[in-house]
Amino acid sequence: MDQLELFDIPNPCIGVCQSNNRGYCLGCLRSRDERFNWHQKPAAERSHILKLLVQRRARLNAKAKKEQDLPEQGESLDLF
Numbered sequence: 001m002d003q004l005e006l007f008d009i010p011n012p013c014i015g016v017c018q019s020n021n022r023g024y025c026l027g028c029l030r031s032r033d034e035r036f037n038w039h040q041k042p043a044a045e046r047s048h049i050l051k052l053l054v055q056r057r058a059r060l061n062a063k064a065k066k067e068q069d070l071p072e073q074g075e076s077l078d079l080f
Helices: 043-069
Strands: none
8 A cells, every 4th residue: 555545645735825926826835736626636646746845945945045145235245
């Protein structure tokens, strides 16, 4: 028996249901298609979506860190 059949895969929704300009939810980072009928999707598809969300969150965090590390306008970049 596959482990996916033993445990229900939780819905990643955190109740922040707003989409960005590309159609991804700002709360859970799922696309509209990924959000639509979550509970009717096969377990393998839901599991795959959760793996994609981990990758999206990592990219989002890396982008935020990169932007945070950039110097403010007028501030010089200290290379030494």
